[in-house]
Amino acid sequence: MQRPRILVVDDEPQIAEVVEAYLEREGMIVEVCASVAAALAALERVAPDLLVLDITLPDGSGLAVLRVASSSSRRIPTIVLTARATEADRVVGLELGADDYVVKPFSPRELVARVRALLRRTSEGMPPGGVRPSRRRRVGDLEIDYDFHEVSVAGLPAGLTATEFRILALLAENPGEVFTRAHLLDRLGDDGAIFERTLDRHINNLRKKIEKDPRKPEHVVTVYGVGYKMRKL
Amino acid sequence: MRRSDESGHELGNLLAVALANVEGMLDGLVEPSPPKLEALADALRRARDIVQRGESG
Structure with missing residues (x-):
């Protein structure tokens, strides 16, 4: 990997x-x-390649910077420096898309460890030279963009929910492999957001969005008595 | 409430300056020069003043 470029935004020069x-x-x-x-x-x-961003700045809120860094076509991984853990939870967990946070007063050693970890996380799959290959997969008329979490059908956005995307992404990475419900839940349900009784509903909704005829699915097919698989083309 | 928010923010910043610089000295990245040590002492004195104001107010 090339030397990573880090933008540090903090108005306290001594820090x-x-x-x-x-x-x-x-x-x-x-x-x-x-x-x-x-x-x-x-x-x-x-x-x-990465942004270290203090939220409290003399001419406004660092959130304005975060908004731009998160929404640009090339999203920039961001670690927020903040005075309060409650504020950090809001910024990282919810609307604004920071990846991690460090609460002030922080140890620079800890910050460096977090920067390295986030760079590692975001550069997985990156070859020497630092140019990330496009992580896309095409299956028939389906195109799955793993970086941007987008799926299009015949060039039109499918508008999947996060859960539908995760199900489709997992199946599409293993075409032909049959996933039992238990296996799917095991791979997807780490946060407890998906339950066995709602899995079928997610699959049905997914089919409505990606299949020409949801009653006769061509992509995500049911293997009766076992589970689901992505049809190998 | 607002004043204590500002004090908390200021205190956090002053302690961050102190911690960053002392760790930096331990790791050989910040030179423990007299002006640097004086700046650290100043940050700690200002932090002390904020704590004392909080106790008396």
Whole structure:
């Protein structure tokens, strides 16, 4: 992997300098900004691989930067620096799409460990040179984009829910392999969001969105008495 | 409430400055020069003042 570029946004120079020294020791290229305006400009100029972002900045909220970093076509993995864990939960867990957080006052060693972990997570499958291959899979008229969590049917977006996407992604990665309900739930239900009685409903909804005739599915087919599989084309 | 929010934020920042710099010195990334040590002492004094204001207020 090429040297990762990290954009650090923090208005306290005495913190930013130390963070910069730690990240540079790890072989990373670091750019430091101290305001929302400078960070927005740097996002364009630097095209960072990862963003370390303080939420409280002198000219506004770091959330404005996060919004841009999360919504650009090339989403930038972000670690938020925050004064309160409750605020961090909201930012990371819900609407704004940060990947991780560190609560102030933080240890720079811990921050470096989190930066490395997030880079590792986001660069999985990345070849030397750092250019990520497009993680797409085409099955007949279906196109599954694993990076953007999007599915299109004959070029039109299918509008799958997160659960429907996870089911389809898992089946499509293993075409022809039969998944029992228990196996599917085991692979998908780590957060308890899917139960056996709702799995069939998710599958039915998925079929309505991706199959020409949901009653005669061509992609996600039922193997009677066993479970489901993605038809191998 | 608002004032204690601001104090908490300020306190967090001052302690972050102190922790980052002391760890940096231990790891050989920050030089323990007199001006740097003076800046750290200043951050800790300001943190102390915030804590004392909170206790008296």
